[in-house]
Amino acid sequence: MRARPSLLYAQSGGMTAVINASAAGVLHAAQQHDIRVLAAVNGVLGMLEEELLDVSRVSKRHIELLRQTPGGAFGSSRFPLGTPESKPAHYRRLIDVMAAHEVRWLLHNGGGGSAGTSLHIANAARAARYPLSVIHIPKTVDNDMALTDFSPGFGSVAKFTAVSVREAAQDLAAMARTSTKVFVMEVMGRHSGWIAASAALAQSRDCPAPQIILFPEVKFDRTRFLQQVEAVVQRDGYCVVVVAEGALLEEGKTAMNSDSEHGRDLWHVQAGHAAPQVATLIKNELGLPCHFSISDYLQRSARHLASSVDSEAAWRVGTEAVALTLRGEDRVMAALKRKTAPTQSKARWTVEPVALTRVAGKEKNLPRHFIQRDGFSVSSSGLRWLQALITGEDYPEFSGGLPLHAPALGKPLARKLPLYNSGS
């Protein structure tokens, strides 16, 4: 029996609190249009290994649960697929697998690097005259993707960061007179300070924290930093420092928790972290009692604190990606376009196609005018832009005190091809 033309959905790269909301959007929209949907297990690796699920018949209730589940329901991939030129066998295999299962549309959900992979797959299919449309669905906590107003996933990590700083600052303020005076919070961001910048949203009339932010974009000046910490403790009684994981790294070194290391990292586990380095410096040089946190995965999986704007955006890039396939679009990303002025804290967005050739391999850094001249804080234009993304709470359902997550979804497809050695 010949299968119906199918849409294949695959997740890629590091996870976010809301990437499954995009998956849920895809499943929902595909059901609306009666399109057969498959999901790749562990992204491109499942495509190579022909490990696919039929997720066409997932119930409405399960789509609802999927929407509120962090992590990647079908498994993600950091598999080094290479290019059609460097690894032609991989790309031939991908096309064989898609052909075997009548895949006509590929929806690839990932960050900037994965957008490059989307383009490679599209190019390989075109070269092989295989009829395939490729739509890239953006996601990444780092917010460094080009040509989308923001990357779904970032709004929620921004909210987690700002809320955590505001809460921890209350704790620190109460302890500062006789105990800890400085709290250092490490956030993700090897090359870009988007997440670190979002911490500044915690500031209010009643909350001066975070008083110091260390961005990867600003060269770390140890002396000036220590002077600033001392001045802030003098003025406020306590100081919250937010440090991006890459803010203190010298060229070419990688942090411990960096996903890209894979054992290649020669640094000692602890030395690779920014927060303990900063805390040691403060303790040794200023003699101030100091606590630090490294929330790592907690910050990007905190679905319980997702921003409504962010989870809604994630859902919509999913549903719109399906709509784009129906409109015959190919080699595009379903990008968010802000329809309101960047200075308005209440914003609206549309989803529009942007050519993948313009997205792949590009990075969007934190604009210089979002950082204040002192290099330690965020400008008012930066604050207004960021504010829009943390608006609204989208609490998951809880049962027995814990959030409800989706169970394993989909029906494994029988293999039609011989096994393939991906080398993984």
Place this chain on the structure above:
Amino acid sequence: MRARPSLLYAQSGGMTAVINASAAGVLHAAQQHDIRVLAAVNGVLGMLEEELLDVSRVSKRHIELLRQTPGGAFGSSRFPLGTPESKPAHYRRLIDVMAAHEVRWLLHNGGGGSAGTSLHIANAARAARYPLSVIHIPKTVDNDMALTDFSPGFGSVAKFTAVSVREAAQDLAAMARTSTKVFVMEVMGRHSGWIAASAALAQSRDCPAPQIILFPEVKFDRTRFLQQVEAVVQRDGYCVVVVAEGALLEEGKTAMNSDSEHGRDLWHVQAGHAAPQVATLIKNELGLPCHFSISDYLQRSARHLASSVDSEAAWRVGTEAVALTLRGEDRVMAALKRKTAPTQSKARWTVEPVALTRVAGKEKNLPRHFIQRDGFSVSSSGLRWLQALITGEDYPEFSGGLPLHAPALGKPLARKLPLYNSGS
């Protein structure tokens, strides 16, 4: 003009997400009974330094906001007050300050160590024939206070821990095939594994994590631990390890983030942490890619994820402490007593007075039968007991994407006594 007989409220020790709910309960109940309430700024230190606030006229709205604000609204203290024998001048001063402001009731909100201070103050007042009733209000994230079913503050950190593990496990599961295979989460607990144990609540049919918990109560066996990690990764594809900060510490050493260090800690900042030690071990010995988190203050200030049972308990020990003063109680703690069987996950509690002499200096460890024989997990009786405490969500109000916190409350009282040099 002579002031009315007054009730003095003071916070002590490390903060929790809900200690201010106890403060709010005290203010609410005192208003109901038209009692003048003062708050000490920075706990006993404010009492020594005559830094007091009149909080009798705080509005209903502000009490509501106080109830949802983490940290300690009036400042806490880790000031080493000593005993009436070792520091008689301090205790004379405390009584002078209370006498100057007509304080007849002291409500001291703190953990086990602070309960000792409550008793010392009561003893000193009795010896000086100063008419004072002392009621201790329990709080601590560590849950190590004797003779209260649980310590308010613990339920919320338990919920934060269980939710975070369940969320991070989803992330890890999606990454494990081609990237990180082990996630190590460090939680508070130098001597007792209550918080670490609460992580086990994350386990469900769909979530095997956390597969390994390291308790301070169980001697760390490196070989057996590594074998277990390897077996779990083999079986589940990934492994979440939850480690109490004190689980790997040798006798007499202190962790970096420990509040009790105050620069006395000779350990290097990073070496004092359990999570990077465990992660290094796994990476070096098993070669498995590993991430870790140290949430530190975030776990105890996460008011946005407070358990309803916990915040309600915190409020009630506050209101009941006021009721106990009206009933003429003295030298007691307002303790929680569970009225339902410990095996019932839906529980009810009453608040009852327990003599401070029975509480002070005692510690309640995690019962041995809460830990499974393998030493890495929690027994079913432990799970049922813990389950009751994380029930219900008590979300704070949000505005602009962030939780609303109480502003500075109360009116500073004019000093009536000469300055005192506390030596702080």
